Amino acid sequence: MSGKRRSAHPPYTYPDYKSSILRGPGRDPIDLDRLDAKHPSSMGVESGVLLAGRFRPGELDHDLTRNARRGGEPLGERLVVSGRVLDECGNPAPGVLVEIWQANAAGRYLHKADEHDAPVDPNFLGAGRCVTDREGCYRFCTIQPGAYPWKNHHNAWRPRHIHFSVIGDSLVSRLVTQMYFPGDPLLDFDPIFESVPDAARSRLIARFDLGLTQPEFALGYHFDIVVAGSGATPRDNHGSGK
Amino acid sequence: MNDETGLPLTPSQTVGPYFTLGLTPEKHESGLGPLITNEIRGEGEPITIHGKVFDGAGEPVNDAMLEIIQADGNGRLDAPGFTGFARAGTGDAVDNSYRFTTVKPGPLGKGEAPYICMIVFMRGMLLHTFTRIYFADEAANANDPVFIRLPEHRRESLLARHVESVDAVSYEFNVHMQGDRETVFFKLPHPIAD
Numbered sequence: 303m304s305g306k307r308r309s310a311h312p313p314y315t316y317p318d319y320k321s322s323i324l325r326g327p328g329r330d331p332i333d334l335d336r337l338d339a340k341h342p343s344s345m346g347v348e349s350g351v352l353l354a355g356r357f358r359p360g361e362l363d364h365d366l367t368r369n370a371r372r373g374g375e376p377l378g379e380r381l382v383v384s385g386r387v388l389d390e391c392g393n394p395a396p397g398v399l400v401e402i403w404q405a406n407a408a409g410r411y412l413h414k415a416d417e418h419d420a421p422v423d424p425n426f427l428g429a430g431r432c433v434t435d436r437e438g439c440y441r442f443c444t445i446q447p448g449a450y451p452w453k454n455h456h457n458a459w460r461p462r463h464i465h466f467s468v469i470g471d472s473l474v475s476r477l478v479t480q481m482y483f484p485g486d487p488l489l490d491f492d493p494i495f496e497s498v499p500d501a502a503r504s505r506l507i508a509r510f511d512l513g514l515t516q517p518e519f520a521l522g523y524h525f526d527i528v529v530a531g532s533g534a535t536p537r538d539n540h541g542s543g544k
Numbered sequence: 545m546n547d548e549t550g551l552p553l554t555p556s557q558t559v560g561p562y563f564t565l566g567l568t569p570e571k572h573e574s575g576l577g578p579l580i581t582n583e584i585r586g587e588g589e590p591i592t593i594h595g596k597v598f599d600g601a602g603e604p605v606n607d608a609m610l611e612i613i614q615a616d617g618n619g620r621l622d623a624p625g626f627t628g629f630a631r632a633g634t635g636d637a638v639d640n641s642y643r644f645t646t647v648k649p650g651p652l653g654k655g656e657a658p659y660i661c662m663i664v665f666m667r668g669m670l671l672h673t674f675t676r677i678y679f680a681d682e683a684a685n686a687n688d689p690v691f692i693r694l695p696e697h698r699r700e701s702l703l704a705r706h707v708e709s710v711d712a713v714s715y716e717f718n719v720h721m722q723g724d725r726e727t728v729f730f731k732l733p734h735p736i737a738d
């Protein structure tokens with residue numbers, strides 16, 4: 303059993319995050335591989351399906367400052383958020399669908415369930431997506447999301463974050479996570495961030511990158527994502543040993 | 545390649561309550577069109593699958609996201625033009641049910657039962673989990689190498705039941721996160737570690 307892999311993810315139940323108490327599975331998941339030694343489940347749907355390169359987002363989908371304009375520009379600090387999706391061996395993962403969503407600069411989501419008393423931005427949806435290139439790179443242009451309150455406990459505030467969904471080749475690499483910003487004072491008080499084992503938390507914090515920063519235009523943040531799996535499929539073992 | 549030399553994984557976080565914004569943006573007014581919908585098209589018998597997700601208190605969850613992955617009616621994952629992947633939320637219908645329109649999958653191999661793989665996400669879950677949908681009306685379940693190795697009293701939780709419907713053949717599959725009727729959830733084989 304991999305200690306490192308286990309320690310990367312939060313537990314299903316983390317009582318400080320109240321909603322987790324009734325929503326995580328009550329029992330330990332059953333290990334599909336150990337269930338059936340004669341018929342390794344590597345032959346199953348779970349590992350047989352290959353999803354990389356299947357999805358084709360629109361041309362402006364990656365640019366949240368433009369993909370929902372209604373005659374004006376969204377308000378807030380412009381950001382470039384970019385990085386690489388890698389497998390555990392350090393191989394780039396090309397053709398991966400990366401989808402993001404976030405609050406606007408005032409900390410408000412354009413979602414019917416968001417009741418935070420902060421203004422919506424008519425020119426900002428807060429959703430974007432793109433596919434990684436051959437080097438596993440993704441790139442978004444967006445607006446600095448604001449912090450927002452939530453009802454987990456008294457005076458609870460989510461640190462500024464961008465939600466990420468990653469669909470790589472096999473299902474073992476499926477990941478949904480959140481990217482945070484360096485130096486955010488709210489991180490120490492956020493049970494969702496704190497649910498991650500101590501040693502792994504820093505992997506959720508983007509790095510300010512002057513190289514990605516565009517003069518006179520946008521601040522750059524770098525955020526790499528490492529997903530489970532070797533990238534090598536049963537049909538193609540090339541590159542797995544690099 | 546063993547685990548010691550691998551890069552450390554990026555930790556998981558909850559999808560939160562607002563995932564429909566990013567994962568089905570076509571439902572919100574914007575320039576983003578549908579990319580992954582609740583529909584799978586391919587060869588095979590058209591079916592719908594619907595149901596609810598129940599939390600540990602037995603209440604239906606109105607902000608769960610489900611993704612399904614499956615073969616087509618011929619048991620193929622890689623048929624030309626076929627993408628056996630779809631997603632649906634439980635927040636659209638007034639009764640908090642989800643709904644997929646798809647085709648009934650064929651078995652991948654001889655002696656196996658057909659099934660659909662499902663990934664379960666929701667606000668309150670810090671990490672997603674996997675399950676399988678088997679069909680209650682399939683005799684092949686009795687020989688399926690995974691299904692028959694599950695504890696007998698828990699197999700029921702993976703069975704989608706045929707229900708009367710005016711349109712397509714319809715199956716109901718409910719997910720129970722906790723309790724006596726808790727759905728069987730799976731851990732996937734990991735190619736590097738273990």
Ligand SMILES: [Fe+2]
Nearest residue numbers: 460463465560
């Ligand atoms: Fe959020």
